[in-house]
Structures are given as C-alpha cells and as structure tokens.
Amino acid sequence: MALVAPSILSADFAKLGEAITFLDERAVDYIHIDVMDGKYVPNLTFGPPVIKAIRPFTSIPFDVHLMIEKPEDSVEDYIAAGADRITFHTDATIHAHRLIHRIKEAGIKAGISLNPSQNPESVRYLLDDVDLVLLMSVNPGFGGQSFIPSTIEKAKQVRAMTDREDLEIMVDGGINETTGAAMVEAGCDSLVAGSYIFKHEDPMAAIDALKRL
Numbered sequence: 001m002a003l004v005a006p007s008i009l010s011a012d013f014a015k016l017g018e019a020i021t022f023l024d025e026r027a028v029d030y031i032h033i034d035v036m037d038g039k040y041v042p043n044l045t046f047g048p049p050v051i052k053a054i055r056p057f058t059s060i061p062f063d064v065h066l067m068i069e070k071p072e073d074s075v076e077d078y079i080a081a082g083a084d085r086i087t088f089h090t091d092a093t094i095h096a097h098r099l100i101h102r103i104k105e106a107g108i109k110a111g112i113s114l115n116p117s118q119n120p121e122s123v124r125y126l127l128d129d130v131d132l133v134l135l136m137s138v139n140p141g142f143g144g145q146s147f148i149p150s151t152i153e154k155a156k157q158v159r160a161m162t163d164r165e166d167l168e169i170m171v172d173g174g175i176n177e178t179t180g181a182a183m184v185e186a187g188c189d190s191l192v193a194g195s196y197i198f199k200h201e202d203p204m205a206a207i208d209a210l211k212r213l
C-alpha cells in the first residue's frame with residue numbers, strides 16, 4: 001500500500017476549503033502543498049497565510065514542499081502556519097544540514113528534494129538526518145507535466161544508499177497508476193499526485209487506485 005499525498009496545486013483555488021474537506025473525507029495520508037516564490041521556480045502560488053486559512057479544515061498532516069530560494073529565511077512562518085513536514089531543495093540553500101536540524105528542532109519532519117537533473121549522491125550525507133527524500137519526477141514549477149523515467153533509477157539508487165528502513169522516499173510529478181506503480185516497485189513509499197486526482201472524472205477512484213499500489 002502506497003502513501004498518497006494529493007497536491008492541491010491542481011485543485012480549484014477558488015474552492016480550496018472544499019478541496020481540503022474532500023481530501024479529509026477520503027483520509028489521504030498527507031496533503032501536499034506546493035509553495036512557489038516565482039524565483040526558485042517560474043511560478044508563484046501561496047504562502048503562510050493561505051496555509052493557515054486551510055489548516056482548520058482537516059487534521060491530516062500538511063506536507064509542505066518549498067520551491068523557494070533561501071528557505072532558511074521563512075521556515076518558521078510555515079511551521080507557525082501549520083506545516084507538519086517541510087521539504088526544501090538542496091540547491092535553494094547553502095547549509096542544508098543546518099536547516100534540516102532547525103526544522104526538526106521545531107518539532108516537525110524535514111525533507112530534502114532533488115530535481116530531475118540532480119545526482120542522488122548530493123543527498124548521501126543527509127540521509128541519516130532527514131525524514132524523507134522527495135524525488136522530483138518533473139521539473140518543479142507546474143502541475144500536469146509528464147513523468148521523467150530516469151526517476152525510477154534514481155529511487156533505486158537512493159534506497160541502496162541507506163540502511164534506514166524508516167527513510168521515506170516520496171516522488172512528485174506526473175504520477176498516475178502506471179508511473180506510481182513503477183516508483184513503488186523502485187522503492188518509493190509515498191506518491192504525490194495533483195492532476196491525476198483533481199482532473200480525474202472520479203477523484204475518489206483515483207485516490208483509491210494510488211493507495212492500492
């Protein structure tokens with residue numbers, strides 16, 4: 001059984017509360033929240049005030065994916081807004097190790113993310129420190145892109161780099177039943193999916209299909 005993290009980037013932003021209530025009723029494992037600053041990625045989404053506004057709609061953990069430059073300048077704001085996990089990108093900050101520990105000392109989980117072009121070796125010396133590794137299977141910035149197949153090999157490499165059975169490997173981008181199955185087979189624990197769920201004619205069936213992988 002895969003853990004499923006629907007990305008609200010593909011939800012109707014005018015009805016975010018309804019989307020969260022729907023996910024709450026489906027008992028998904030995480031709600032994936034894509035924060036983009038228009039600098040680290042060429043798109044701008046939402047920040048702490050929006051996260052704070054949707055927090056009362058559910059107690060499902062908020063999995064906050066920061067696609068922002070210098071996340072060290074604002075992680076506390078996301079924690080105060082209700083993040084349960086914060087994942088940032090290796091190349092968005094200079095001292096990733098320090099930031100991971102700052103996030104964990106605040107009492108929440110910390111993750112590190114790799115873009116499609118990045119070598120998994122760059123996270124080797126963080127694997128004992130993080131709670132999760134988020135493998136981007138598209139270039140970050142937008143929902144609805146096609147899965148990049150080299151992520152399958154990368155997941156196997158990261159899995160082979162650690163003895164930690166509790167290290168969560170999560171994949172994000174272009175996930176559907178087929179690509180999700182390949183990633184679970186490669187050693188992934190959790191699947192982020194945006195357009196597959198929210199653009200599906202039956203979003204509940206889409207969530208259930210991913211859970212079963």
Ligand SMILES: O=C(CO)[C@@H](O)[C@H](O)COP(=O)(O)O
Nearest residue numbers: 007140141143144174194195
């Ligand atoms: O972080 C991102 C995009 O940068 C993702 O979380 C997307 O929201 C995934 O959307 P789909 O590829 O599943 O449509």
Ligand SMILES: [Fe+2]
Nearest residue numbers: 034065172192
């Ligand atoms: Fe994401």
